[in-house]
Amino acid sequence: MAEVTCVGIAFLDHVFEGDFEMAGGDLAFAQDFNQYGGGTAATASVAVVRLGGYATFWGRLGDDETGLQVLEGLKRHGVQTEHVRLVAGAQSPVSSILIGTNGERHETVFAGRDLDADAGWLPFGRIEDTSAVLVDPRWPEAAMPALQNAYDHRIPAILNGEAGPDPVPLELIEMASHVIFSHAGLLQQSGTADLRAGIEAVAAMTEARIGVTAGWDGFSWLDEDGTIRNIPALGLPVIDKLGARDVFLGAFALAIGEEKELDLAARFANAATGLKCSKPGGRGAIPCRAEIWEILDGVETA
Numbered sequence: 001m002a003e004v005t006c007v008g009i010a011f012l013d014h015v016f017e018g019d020f021e022m023a024g025g026d027l028a029f030a031q032d033f034n035q036y037g038g039g040t041a042a043t044a045s046v047a048v049v050r051l052g053g054y055a056t057f058w059g060r061l062g063d064d065e066t067g068l069q070v071l072e073g074l075k076r077h078g079v080q081t082e083h084v085r086l087v088a089g090a091q092s093p094v095s096s097i098l099i100g101t102n103g104e105r106h107e108t109v110f111a112g113r114d115l116d117a118d119a120g121w122l123p124f125g126r127i128e129d130t131s132a133v134l135v136d137p138r139w140p141e142a143a144m145p146a147l148q149n150a151y152d153h154r155i156p157a158i159l160n161g162e163a164g165p166d167p168v169p170l171e172l173i174e175m176a177s178h179v180i181f182s183h184a185g186l187l188q189q190s191g192t193a194d195l196r197a198g199i200e201a202v203a204a205m206t207e208a209r210i211g212v213t214a215g216w217d218g219f220s221w222l223d224e225d226g227t228i229r230n231i232p233a234l235g236l237p238v239i240d241k242l243g244a245r246d247v248f249l250g251a252f253a254l255a256i257g258e259e260k261e262l263d264l265a266a267r268f269a270n271a272a273t274g275l276k277c278s279k280p281g282g283r284g285a286i287p288c289r290a291e292i293w294e295i296l297d298g299v300e301t302a
Helices: 040-050 065-076 124-129 140-152 170-175 183-190 195-203 244-257 262-277 289-295
Strands: 003-007 011-017 032-038 054-062 084-087 094-099 105-110 132-135 157-161 178-182 209-213 219-222 228-231
Touching (some): 003 244, 011 065, 032 040, 040 132, 040 244, 132 244, 157 170, 195 228, 209 262, 244 262
Parallel strands (some): 003 132, 132 157, 157 178
Antiparallel strands (some): 219 228
16 A cells, blocks of 8 residues: 655635625625635545545644644544644634635635744654655745655655745755646746746756646646646536645645556546545545546556
């Protein structure tokens, strides 16, 4: 069984759904409310377990009620959490997400307070015994040593290239084996809205394989011969997009950790994401491996 170490952040998402058309000072009424665990590395770790892998999450939370709830959720999904630090007196990350009837979202994020960025307590030496590493750059103090250890031991290291206050640091991109951008993250990194030009521009900076998730346009990546390859989205009804990229990253990291070729890893992750989005339920909607076999129509993924 492949093991994926997921390094980064965990959130508690407060999700409100309704017919929202808000102006300044309006009081909005939701027709539905749910709480889900969130955060790229945390949700990706759940996807790894759901898809038949072994996942460890490395991260920080406050020792508040929110942090304990997030931690319990990860444990309930089978994620190994012995390297999650509960920081005394800190506030855990939370978000508030409003989803309209047309599927559009408005998200407000609180990244936590007093979480202590130091990562020296993490067992980075264990990375040489794992199958793959998935790294979220939003905890840079942990991201760099995780990527460095993976690089030194030739362990596949998948870096999340999501848009943020600043572009992903180049030194992180250079340490990764694969960088998976969002479309917005690729634009921020490359300075161009053209997908092909953006992928090629970032690929010129690193030896890492570069790919981009682009919603309805599916997943694109630069092949070894310089060809831009694409796998379209599945075309299933989209019910819940929350955490879709996180599921893609977890599925992709697991497939790469299982030594699958990039083409099959991409199709595996693309199928996992499409199936997840076709059902409500947050992390509970992440598919099992058998469902992906069916979507891939007989392609061997075991």
